[in-house]
Amino acid sequence: MAKPKFSQTRVEQTINLKDEFGIDFKGFKSLREAIGEAVLNQIRTRTARGDGMNFRGIGGTPTKLKKPYSDEYIENLDFKAFGKSRGRINMTLTGDMLGLMDVKKQTGNSITIGWDDAEQNAKAYNHSSPVRSNTTVPYRPFFGVSKKELTKIKKQFGKEIKSAMRLKDDGKKKAFEERVAKLLTIFKDKLVDVNDG
Amino acid sequence: MARVKIHGLGAVQKKIEETFDRVKSSRQMNNEIGMFVQERIKAQIRRGKPLNDTGKFPKLGKGTVKWRRKLAEFNKTHAVFKDVRSNTTITGQLVNAIKYLLEGQGIISIGVKNNRRVPYVIDKNGKLEKPVLTNLEVQTNLKQLGFILYTAKGLDKAPIIGKRINNIVKKYIRRAIKVNFGS
Numbered sequence: 176m177a178k179p180k181f182s183q184t185r186v187e188q189t190i191n192l193k194d195e196f197g198i199d200f201k202g203f204k205s206l207r208e209a210i211g212e213a214v215l216n217q218i219r220t221r222t223a224r225g226d227g228m229n230f231r232g233i234g235g236t237p238t239k240l241k242k243p244y245s246d247e248y249i250e251n252l253d254f255k256a257f258g259k260s261r262g263r264i265n266m267t268l269t270g271d272m273l274g275l276m277d278v279k280k281q282t283g284n285s286i287t288i289g290w291d292d293a294e295q296n297a298k299a300y301n302h303s304s305p306v307r308s309n310t311t312v313p314y315r316p317f318f319g320v321s322k323k324e325l326t327k328i329k330k331q332f333g334k335e336i337k338s339a340m341r342l343k344d345d346g347k348k349k350a351f352e353e354r355v356a357k358l359l360t361i362f363k364d365k366l367v368d369v370n371d372g
Numbered sequence: 373m374a375r376v377k378i379h380g381l382g383a384v385q386k387k388i389e390e391t392f393d394r395v396k397s398s399r400q401m402n403n404e405i406g407m408f409v410q411e412r413i414k415a416q417i418r419r420g421k422p423l424n425d426t427g428k429f430p431k432l433g434k435g436t437v438k439w440r441r442k443l444a445e446f447n448k449t450h451a452v453f454k455d456v457r458s459n460t461t462i463t464g465q466l467v468n469a470i471k472y473l474l475e476g477q478g479i480i481s482i483g484v485k486n487n488r489r490v491p492y493v494i495d496k497n498g499k500l501e502k503p504v505l506t507n508l509e510v511q512t513n514l515k516q517l518g519f520i521l522y523t524a525k526g527l528d529k530a531p532i533i534g535k536r537i538n539n540i541v542k543k544y545i546r547r548a549i550k551v552n553f554g555s
Contacts, residue, residue: 202471205549206549208546208549209546209547209549209550211546212542212543212550213544213550215543216543222464252418252419252452252457253415253419255418255451255452256415256416256418256419256452257415258415259412269412270408270413270536271532271536272540274408274536274540275532275535275536275539277539277542292532292535332550334473335550
């Protein structure tokens with residue numbers, strides 16, 4: 176399984192779903208999206224617990240996120256304004272870094288998770304990059320999904336994969352995916368209607 | 373509840389549409405969005421910054437700073453309080469009164485709960501301020517002084533908040549897709 180890549184402009188991990196799940200995902204964009212979301216959820220949930228993932232070895236090694244916060248950080252206005260707790264190391268101040276992590280790219284059999292937002296990418300790089308020479312914050316590797324975590328996600332998707340295999344016919348798959356895409360667009364357009372009431 | 377096994381594609385599509393309708397009016401999703409925006413508004417006010425993160429609240433006059441310093445002697449102040457800090461926060465009760473409300477049909481409104489405030493103690497003998505205003509009255513007074521706590525326009529101009537909301541929605545849609553595939 177590919178390790179996450181860390182650069183100042185791009186922190187990302189590409190997962191080959193065919194290799195990991197054992198079926199062909201071509202034509203199943205929506206299922207790839209759903210699996211991508213499960214991967215993001217795994218990283219967010221683990222990080223919220225204060226657990227990280229180190230990718231210096233093969234497949235990822237669980238690690239604890241480094242404690243404690245510095246006194247300077249604790250005394251910072253932002254720390255207080257966002258109601259952070261000094262004993263809880265969870266990579267969350269505004270929540271934007273973890274909240275904007277997304278499935279940024281997907282092709283036939285792979286998904287890539289990471290950030291489109293340059294600021295959040297830079298934050299993730301500073302915390303997670305194994306190369307520590309040009310970073311300014313403590314090493315707290317949280318980004319990336321491990322081989323073991325992916326196996327757990329695969330189990331969660333057992334039924335969905337069977338359903339996908341039933342929709343083998345290409346025409347049916349295409350119609351199905353087009354319908355989902357259309358619904359996604361309708362939903363997005365109607366979502367935010369900001370009004371000064 | 374009976375479970376329906378889906379065989380035909382038409383039935384799958386129908387179920388997807390139903391699921392999307394459920395997502396749109398999902399209380400859980402709307403609560404998550406409401407809570408996120410509510411907490412972001414509160415944090416931004418405590419930082420003394422508008423929602424779109426540009427600029428600052430108006431600078432406090434000497435008289436206001438002196439008054440805040442005096443109140444801090446007799447009242448328990450919020451963690452972000454500093455006499456010279458322009459963030460409309462002394463005890464924190466105004467900002468704490470900002471709440472979201474689900475109005476149904478995917479509409480979430482956010483505002484200051486209009487309850488009467490706990491009056492400030494204004495001297496060492498425990499004398500209380502008069503008159504005791506409501507939070508909404510305080511908000512109106514602050515608005516006249518140039519402290520705009522939040523506006524929907526502010527939300528519009530804060531792209532990161534929009535992106536966060538979109539990501540929350542995407543999360544629920546993707547989960548709904550999973551449910552459909554599993555049927």
